[in-house]
Amino acid sequence: MNSKSILFHFLTEMLPKSRNQLENKILPYIMLKDAISSSRELVERILPKNTTPSLRVGLREIESVLEQNIVKAEENLPIVGYHFSLPAEYLFCFECVPICIESLSFILAALLLDGVEKYYDIMLNWGHPFHTCSSQRATLGFSLDDLIKFDAIITPTAPCDNTCASYPFFLYKKKIPLVIMDLPYTHSEKSYEFFASQLKNGLKKLGKILGQEPDFDRMKKHIEIENRVSQIKLEIFDLIRAIPSPIDNLYNAISAATTILLSGTRENITFYSKIKNMAKKRYVNGDHYGKEETIRSIWPYMLTFFDISLCEWLDRELGLSILFDIFNYSFSDPIDTENGLDNMFFDMAKKTMNFPMTKQSTELYYPFIEDCVKMAKDYSADCFIYTSSIACKQFGSVPKLLREALREEVGIPMLLIELDVGDARVTSIDAIKNKISMFTQTLL
Numbered sequence: 525m526n527s528k529s530i531l532f533h534f535l536t537e538m539l540p541k542s543r544n545q546l547e548n549k550i551l552p553y554i555m556l557k558d559a560i561s562s563s564r565e566l567v568e569r570i571l572p573k574n575t576t577p578s579l580r581v582g583l584r585e586i587e588s589v590l591e592q593n594i595v596k597a598e599e600n601l602p603i604v605g606y607h608f609s610l611p612a613e614y615l616f617c618f619e620c621v622p623i624c625i626e627s628l629s630f631i632l633a634a635l636l637l638d639g640v641e642k643y644y645d646i647m648l649n650w651g652h653p654f655h656t657c658s659s660q661r662a663t664l665g666f667s668l669d670d671l672i673k674f675d676a677i678i679t680p681t682a683p684c685d686n687t688c689a690s691y692p693f694f695l696y697k698k699k700i701p702l703v704i705m706d707l708p709y710t711h712s713e714k715s716y717e718f719f720a721s722q723l724k725n726g727l728k729k730l731g732k733i734l735g736q737e738p739d740f741d742r743m744k745k746h747i748e749i750e751n752r753v754s755q756i757k758l759e760i761f762d763l764i765r766a767i768p769s770p771i772d773n774l775y776n777a778i779s780a781a782t783t784i785l786l787s788g789t790r791e792n793i794t795f796y797s798k799i800k801n802m803a804k805k806r807y808v809n810g811d812h813y814g815k816e817e818t819i820r821s822i823w824p825y826m827l828t829f830f831d832i833s834l835c836e837w838l839d840r841e842l843g844l845s846i847l848f849d850i851f852n853y854s855f856s857d858p859i860d861t862e863n864g865l866d867n868m869f870f871d872m873a874k875k876t877m878n879f880p881m882t883k884q885s886t887e888l889y890y891p892f893i894e895d896c897v898k899m900a901k902d903y904s905a906d907c908f909i910y911t912s913s914i915a916c917k918q919f920g921s922v923p924k925l926l927r928e929a930l931r932e933e934v935g936i937p938m939l940l941i942e943l944d945v946g947d948a949r950v951t952s953i954d955a956i957k958n959k960i961s962m963f964t965q966t967l968l
C-alpha cells in the first residue's frame with residue numbers, strides 16, 4: 525500500500541460523523557482538512573523523525589486553521605470563495621468561512637489517491653475548455669456536482685485570462701453572487717489608487733451580499749499579523765543565499781499553501797518562525813537537508829502540485845536544491861495600518877498587485893526576466909527549471925527569452941518541462957524525474 529492508498533483509507537473510513545450535515549455544503553473542504561490530518565499522522569507516526577521537516581511544521585498549522593474554519597461553518601457562517609491572488613487576510617473584515625478555490629484543486633490533487641482528475645474530466649465533459657487552469661477546474665467540477673456551495677465568491681481580474689474566463693461559471697451556471705475587482709496591468713501610483721478603490725468597493729459589495737458591514741478595524745489586526753509574517757519570510761529568503769541552502773525543498777510547497785490558506789492567522793507566524801529557526805540552525809552549522817547539495821536550482825514558475833514528493837526526491841536522490849518557486853520570491857512593503865483607511869487600501873492594492881503570480885503575469889516579461897537574472901546571480905543558482913503549463917498563456921513565450929537571458933548574462937542553463945501542475949496524466953512524475961536526472965548529468 526503506498527502513502528496515497530493509506531491516505532485514501534483514512535479519508536473514507538474516518539470522515540467524522542458529526543460533520544455529516546456539513547458534507548453537502550463544503551465536502552471538498554472537509555476532505556482537504558482530513559487529508560491534511562491524515563498526512564500529518566503519516567508523517568509523524570510512520571516516517572523517520574529526521575525527514576520532511578517543513579511538512580511536519582506546516583501540516584500541523586494548516587490543520588489547525590482548517591479545523592477552526594470548519595467549526596465556523598458548523599455555526600452557519602457564510603462560505604466565501606476567493607481566488608488565491610486576493611490576500612486572504614483582507615477577508616477578516618467579515619465573519620465568514622474563507623475558502624480558496626484554487627487550494628481545493630491543487631492540495632487535493634497532491635493528497636488524494638487519484639488526485640482530482642475525475643473532477644477535471646467532469647468539467648471537460650460539461651464543455652469547459654481543456655486548456656483552462658487545473659487550479660480552478662476541479663473546484664468548478666465540485667460546484668457543478670453540488671459538493672460545495674459558496675454563498676459568495678470574490679476575485680480580482682488576476683492573474684490571467686483563465687481566471688477571468690473561468691469564474692463567471694459560478695455566476696451564470698451556479699447563480700453564486702460573484703464580486704469581481706478590476707486589476708490594472710500597469711504598475712504605477714495611479715494604478716494602485718485605482719485598485720485601492722476597487723478593493724474597498726469590492727469588500728463593501730461582498731458585505732452587502734453577506735448582510736454584514738465590513739469591519740476594517742478587525743481586518744487591520746490581521747494585516748498586521750501578515751506584516752510580521754512578511755518580515756520573517758524575508759529573513760528566510762536571505763538565509764537561502766547561503767551555500768548549502770538551509771531549507772528543504774518541501775518548504776516551497778508548504779509555504780505556497782500557508783501563503784494562501786493561513787494568511788492573517790497566528791498559525792502563519794508560528795509556521796514561518798519555526799522554519800526560520802530551523803534554517804538558522806542549519807546555516808550556523810553549515811548543514812544541508814538530504815544528500816549533499818550539488819546543484820542549486822530556481823523554479824521561476826510552479827512546482828508539481830500533483831506530486832510534491834518530487835521535492836523530497838530531488839533533495840535525497842539528486843542533491844538538487846529548489847531555492848524558491850514562484851510563490852516564494854515576491855515580496856511587498858509592509859502595509860501602513862497607522863495613517864488612515866486610504867493609505868491602508870493603497871498599500872493593500874500594492875500588495876495584491878505584487879502578489880506571487882499576479883506580479884509576474886501583469887508586468888509582462890521584461891521585469892520578470894530581469895528579476896530572474898538578478899536572482900540567479902544573488903543566489904548562486906546553477907540552473908533554472910521552468911515548468912510551463914498550457915493554461916498560462918500569458919507566459920507561453922517567456923521560456924525561450926528567459927533561457928537566452930540566463931545563458932548570455934549568467935552562463936547557466938534552463939530546463940523546460942511542459943506539464944499540467946495539477947494533472948498527473950499530462951506529463952507523468954516518472955517522465956519529469958527522468959528529464960531532471962538527464963539534465964543534471966549535463967551540469968555535473
Ligand code: SF4
Nearest residue numbers: 657683684686915916
Ligand atoms: S497564471 Fe497560470 S497557474 Fe496561475 S491561475 Fe492563471 S492559468 Fe492558473
